[in-house]
Amino acid sequence: MDLSREYAKELDAQDALSVYRDEFYIQPETIYMDGNSLGLLSKRAEKSVLELLDSWKTLGINGWMQGGHPWFYLSEKLGKMSASLVGAKAEEVVVTGSTTTNLHQLVSTFYNPQGKRTKILADELNFPSDIYALQSQLKLRGYDPDHHLIRVKSRDGRLIDEDDIIGNMHEDVALVVLPTVLYRSGQLLDIERLTKEAHNRGIMIGFDGCHSAGAIPHEFHKWGVDFAYWCNYKYLNSGPGGVGSLFVHEKHFGKVPGLAGWFGSDKEKQFDMEHTFSPAKDAGAFQIGTPHVMSVAPLLGSLEMFEEATIDKVREKSLRSTRYLMDLIEAELSSHGFVIGNPKEDEYRGGHVCLEHTEAARICKSLKEHGIVPDFRAPNVIRLAPVALYVSYEEVWETVQIMKRIMDEKLYEKHENKREIIA
Numbered sequence: 001m002d003l004s005r006e007y008a009k010e011l012d013a014q015d016a017l018s019v020y021r022d023e024f025y026i027q028p029e030t031i032y033m034d035g036n037s038l039g040l041l042s043k044r045a046e047k048s049v050l051e052l053l054d055s056w057k058t059l060g061i062n063g064w065m066q067g068g069h070p071w072f073y074l075s076e077k078l079g080k081m082s083a084s085l086v087g088a089k090a091e092e093v094v095v096t097g098s099t100t101t102n103l104h105q106l107v108s109t110f111y112n113p114q115g116k117r118t119k120i121l122a123d124e125l126n127f128p129s130d131i132y133a134l135q136s137q138l139k140l141r142g143y144d145p146d147h148h149l150i151r152v153k154s155r156d157g158r159l160i161d162e163d164d165i166i167g168n169m170h171e172d173v174a175l176v177v178l179p180t181v182l183y184r185s186g187q188l189l190d191i192e193r194l195t196k197e198a199h200n201r202g203i204m205i206g207f208d209g210c211h212s213a214g215a216i217p218h219e220f221h222k223w224g225v226d227f228a229y230w231c232n233y234k235y236l237n238s239g240p241g242g243v244g245s246l247f248v249h250e251k252h253f254g255k256v257p258g259l260a261g262w263f264g265s266d267k268e269k270q271f272d273m274e275h276t277f278s279p280a281k282d283a284g285a286f287q288i289g290t291p292h293v294m295s296v297a298p299l300l301g302s303l304e305m306f307e308e309a310t311i312d313k314v315r316e317k318s319l320r321s322t323r324y325l326m327d328l329i330e331a332e333l334s335s336h337g338f339v340i341g342n343p344k345e346d347e348y349r350g351g352h353v354c355l356e357h358t359e360a361a362r363i364c365k366s367l368k369e370h371g372i373v374p375d376f377r378a379p380n381v382i383r384l385a386p387v388a389l390y391v392s393y394e395e396v397w398e399t400v401q402i403m404k405r406i407m408d409e410k411l412y413e414k415h416e417n418k419r420e421i422i423a
């Protein structure tokens with residue numbers, strides 16, 4: 001393997017997506033490798049925020065129906081713009097709520113315990129918020145989560161074996177909820193296979209797409225996934241606390257939302273103000289209250305960029321740069337006790353590299369001190385995401401060089417091996 005900076009530069013010269021880098025606010029002397037947690041601001045997203053602010057400034061209440069992006073239809077419009085990212089029909093996606101509130105909405109709708117089928121199947125490595133939501137949903141139905149929430153065990157603490165998930169799809173399971181990509185190890189699950197296996201057993205299945213939306217193409221419609229939900233602030237660069245998204249397969253259109261609210265109404269009827277709820281005929285029905293217009297605003301500019309760049313090209317580059325990062329780590333850092341914790345195969349790897357080390361917390365602090373922004377996940381993981389639209393191959397190379405210096409010279413030792421409040 002060519003370990004030179006020149007080779008990294010050559011990769012950048014051949015990269016068709018490199019034109020997008022200039023569209024982002026990249027801070028001087030900083031290499032941003034944390035787009036898997038919070039993506040960077042783009043100039044187009046900034047512009048769309050200013051446009052929506054202006055519509056408020058100039059139109060007041062009329063902004064709901066007037067201006068370049070009437071607010072009343074914005075959640076559906078953004079859903080349509082997101083559809084190709086997840087392989088959905090335009091009307092199957094709506095931008096609304098947050099990951100966790102959307103999960104509550106979808107479980108309230110799709111979890112129908114009946115007879116012996118009363119359990120929810122998840123995995124022991126999922127993000128805590130999903131597990132809290134599932135536990136509370138079970139409690140609301142009068143079930144004990146210790147008994148009714150099955151969390152598939154990991155064999156190695158990093159990955160979940162799909163056979164173990166399928167092996168737990170027993171006849172007492174009503175619903176399966178899984179991540180598309182595991183937040184810590186970056187394992188990508190075979191969504192199509194798991195959906196098929198769940199359906200063969202008469203079980204509903206939904207996916208948390210937080211760590212794949214904007215990084216990996218999906219075919220939610222074709223695969224028959226019942227529902228999915230994700231945030232837009234990671235790979236889709238919609239800003240801190242930006243509004244989330246949900247997908248409901250069209251076969252479920254007409255299902256009454258578990259949590260109803262007036263923005264789930266059929267738009268023609270909403271302002272009739274009747275006390276009988278008339279839900280929209282598509283995924284729009286699963287909205288609850290008034291859209292957070294200012295918090296979806298960045299997504300207008302950001303999604304436009306993804307429409308242009310295409311998710312297939314984004315994935316192609318992401319696979320190349322995560323592969324390049326892993327190869328450099330193996331070549332340059334092999335004597336320093338790192339373990340690559342993510343699956344190495346393209347078909348099982350998400351958008352970030354999971355690097356394990358016993359000193360991970362303080363190596364992260366030292367990386368930040370040297371201008372690299374990774375994140376740390378307890379107990380021992382450094383996550384590094386060379387995000388396709390704004391991280392160059394040369395920056396990937398530079399990251400490994402800096403890490404090598406930190407390890408060779410033991411520069412991390414001046415820090416405490418303990419996480420910060422936000423890791």
Ligand SMILES: Cc1ncc(COP(=O)(O)O)c(C=O)c1O
Pocket residue numbers: 098099100101127129130179183208210211231244
């Ligand atoms: C996989 C996953 N699920 C759920 C969440 C929670 O998202 P939110 O806080 O936006 O509800 C996150 C991120 O915080 C996540 O990474």
Ligand SMILES: Nc1c(O)cccc1C(=O)C[C@H](N)C(=O)O
Pocket residue numbers: 036037038127183241422
């Ligand atoms: N949502 C976050 C937040 O409000 C603050 C800091 C980080 C986050 C994250 O999204 C973390 C992320 N879900 C993770 O994969 O760990």
